[in-house]
Amino acid sequence: MRLQAQLGDVDFITGDYLAEVNIAENAEAYAAGKHPGYELSAWDGLEQTVDLLAEKRIKVIINGGAQNPKGLAEKTQQLINEKGLSLKVAYVEGDNLLPIIYDIKKNGLPHLDSDNSQVNIAKDTLALLESESKPIVSANAYLGAREIVKGLELGADIIIAGRVADASPVIGAAWYWHSWSDTDYDRLAGALIAGHLIECSAYVTGSNFAGFYEYPLDSLYDLVFGIAEVDNYGSCVITKHENTKGMVTEDTVKCQFLYELQGNIYLNSDVKGILDDVKVEEAGKDRVRVWGIRGAPPPPTTKLAIFYRAGYQSEILVNATGYATAKKWDMYERMMRFGLKRRGILDKFDVLDFQRVGVPQPNPRSQLNSTTYLRIFAEASDPAINIGLAQTMSEFAMQHFSGFHSSMDQRTAIPKPYLSYYPALYPQSSLHPSITLLSPSPSPSPSSLSTTLKTTPPPTFSPLTPRLSYNTHLPIPLTTRTRPTPLGTLTLARSGDKGSNMNIGFFIPTSLPSALPPSLQPAAYAWLRTFLSISKLKELMGDDWDDGFWVERVEFPGIMAVHFVVYGMLGGGVSGSKRLDGLGKGVADWLRDVVVEVPADFLDALGSKAEQRGYM
Template identity: 65%
Template sequence: MRYQAELGDVDFIRGDYLAEVNVAENAQAHAAGHHPGWEQTCWDGIEQTIYLLAEKRIKVVVNGGAHNLKGLAEKVQRLVSRKGLHLEVAYVSGDNLIEEMKDIRSKGLPPHLDSNNGEVQYANHTLDLMEKENKPIISANAYLGAVADTSPVIGAAWYWYSWSDTDYDRLAGALIVGHLIECSGYVTGSNFSGFTEYNLDHLYDITFGIADVEEHGTCVITKHDAKKGFITEDTVKCQFLYELQGNVYLNSDVKAIMDDVQAQRQEGKNRVRLLGIKGAPPPPTTKLAIFYNAGYQSEIVINATGYGTLEKFDLYERMIRFGLKRLGIHDQFDILEFRRIGIPESNPSSQLRSTTYLRILAESGDPKTNLGLASLLGEFAMQHFSGFHSTSDHHTAIPRPDISYYPAIYPQVQLKTSINILESSKSGTAIGTTSIPTTPPPRFEELTKCASYDTASSIPLESFGPTKPARIGDVVLARSGDKGANANIGFFVPTFLPTSYPPSSPLFAQSWGWLRSFLTIARLKEMMGESWDDAFYVERVEFPGIMAVHFVVYGVLGMGVSGSSRLDSFAKGMGDWLRDIVVEVPVAFLEGRRDHKTERQRL
């Protein structure tokens, strides 16, 4: 925060400090009195920057108040008073619905976020919150307009340009602007799949993105010249494709329709314009993130090296399952998984290249069941396969509380929200509050089934000439992320990598024709290989203006967020895994990229 204020001229600093997982983790600690309820890094940023905010008249819009917005706001107000600064402090309330959700057994469970999609199968245990006893809710927070996730940018631009609450195209443009700069340095080089073609020393100690929001909702994404990082069409495309729901981005204020999105490099360094976003009235519901105590979780990790690794893990799994059955607890787990991570290198040049591991994940409603599993580590300590070793602390086998996630929808008209403006007494000791109730959006538009299609005008793949086996990532970039139980993956033709062909090259347009024709729903399932399950459901859309094919894979993350048993529970690595899959790639595209490397490096 201090860098953004210190290094150049900005009107607003916005900050999104809340991932659903840390909301859940902190809720329980706050309720027990072990956590202040707000995000400490948010307070740190404000405290470090307070004099600059006052000097430069920079407005700050953040959601770091988390479970204790009032507490953080009052702490900031006391800081302002103590420093003798003339700054106003306010907070928004009404997102916390924990009291309304405590009686779900009598009132009913709110609809699931994916309930309007009849093709989606819920993961096992999704409805445990309702169907099983002893699953107490620990937090329930609704996404509010103009303050949640990407929305602070809507609030800032709305205020700056005095927009109407029905200026849907403008609001939608600002929503996607917020999406682009929401995730720290993700638009300035972090989490960028094209990083391997850049100087690695340019990819750390980076500053975050800045959005020059224009009156019609379009924007230019840029950054301070100081420090490292960079902004290109490719970093903007990567972040645009992160955690999308499809071609429509839902928000409490507006729906953003993104089919015609474009990213255009502007004159000057680190400047990319985003345009083409259309808007429509928001849905009548908003997202409600419910977290609850699902029971207890244990994790055991063991290593194996070299010869007979498959048989070693077979032996260990059989032994543990035998022990659990003898204790009479094998079938008492909600989840009991034996996941094999990695494959030992053939003819390894070192022991590390030969070592892989087995991850045992167990969840149950009774900690005694998990303790039974932990007891087997001692009982069978000297009955193991050859070369057995472990680098993990066996304390991870001791049961710890497991927090699970239920994503719901909630009617916007039932929210009771307000703006609360603080004011200190002359002595600075007492803090008064003026509360102003807010109202829901004036118009709603019912949700419709998400778009999904293979390309409308497929080009015969043989028309692109001879092919050879290559990783699809040799010619396309990707970005993936999580949306609850679902993963999104966007693939696109790079624009400005050192080895990509320039937009003036015929290969640039041809590569888009190939990508959209090649990367069908059926092809994605094929590429997922053993990770595909027929219980999953896929939606596919295209963004021609950025030459991107986008997928949502429903159910692949199980319960989602903290409730997912996947190693990559946020699906951040899914795009890079799929870029490593070998497919038949036209030779012309591979050779064309090499031919243009020298020219790109010069540019």
């Protein structure tokens, strides 16, 4: 936060501090009196930066208030008062529905994906509805920007919210700055995507970037965060402070645009963003223009993120070195299942998964190159079941295969309580959000002379409709003159989590040092959208594909991208997923490493760059 204020001119600093799970983890500690309820890093940033905010008249909008926005706001106002600064603080409430969640549950909690009959909702996810023994620890509805705008109109300099949506601080800043109305849907949708592009730390300035290997490695850490310059029409330029590390290119922006999308419609409490016609174009060094977003009235519901105590997790990691590794893991899994069955607990686990991680390197030059590990992941309602897993391992400790060894620390085998996630739909008209402006007077307390205003829901809603999903409408004949090459030689990609679902978008890069000549890029995209069908994605996923998953596919021709959502791939999602990569962030790089038949004309055009791109 301080660097954003210090290194250049900005009008607003916005911040998204809330992953879906950390607000729940802190809620438990807050309820037990062991945590202040707000994000400690949000206070750290405000404490470091408040003098600069006053000096440069920069406004701050953050959701770091988490479960206690009032507490962080009052602490911040007290600091301002003590320093004698001229800043006003406000806080947003109304997202926390925990006090009434059991009443809401009695009336039904439709799942976020319940409108899609093709989606199989994970059985363990539905445990919240089917059992009374799953205590709910947090229930937060995603709010929009309406309260933020009202706070700015009241004169607030710092607005602290709880669970407003990731992009809502940016929407609120642009809405207020340009004096938009709440029906300026195209403008609001553009600001929504501007917020989406800069809300994830340094993801738009070089972090988590699929093409990182073509840039000096020392330029890819200690990065500054992105800046969005939002114009009166909702279009934006993404940039960063000058003379800082990292980069803003067409490809870093496209990667972040494709991160955690829901498809071609981006839902927010204030607007639907329609993404089909998005365009991205370089506008100067570290400056990229984004436009073409259309808007529509928001849906009548918002997401209600519910976390509950689901049971206990444990994992065991054991290693194998060298010859006949596959047979070693076959034997070890049989042995463990035999022991668990003899104890009478094999069928008592909610989840029991034996995951083989890695493949030994052929003709290895070191033992580490010859070593892989087995991850045994378990979930159960009763911790005694998980303890039985550790006891079984101990029972057979000296009955192992040759080359067996384990990690030094096996504390992960001890059952650990975990929270599971249930995303529900909740009517916006049933919410009662508010904005409270604190008194800047040091005495009495900041809250005693505060002003609280209730806000109203959006004036118009448009219903949720089935999402688009299609293979390309413009297929081309696929050439037979191809060469087997990793898919990533021709494409970049980004993937991420949407609860129990995983999204992934592939695109033809345009700004990499090794990019295809501009004259060939449209032809490469024509190949990509024809080749990368729904059935081809399933094929690329190999053993990870499960017929219980459901795939949606859309195209973004303005950025030469193909986008998928794979429903159900992350199981319970967030903290409840059995996958090693429970957030799906590594799926893009895995699939880019899969060898496919790529047209030789493109590889010929890349020449030696193909080796750099594909590490062939």
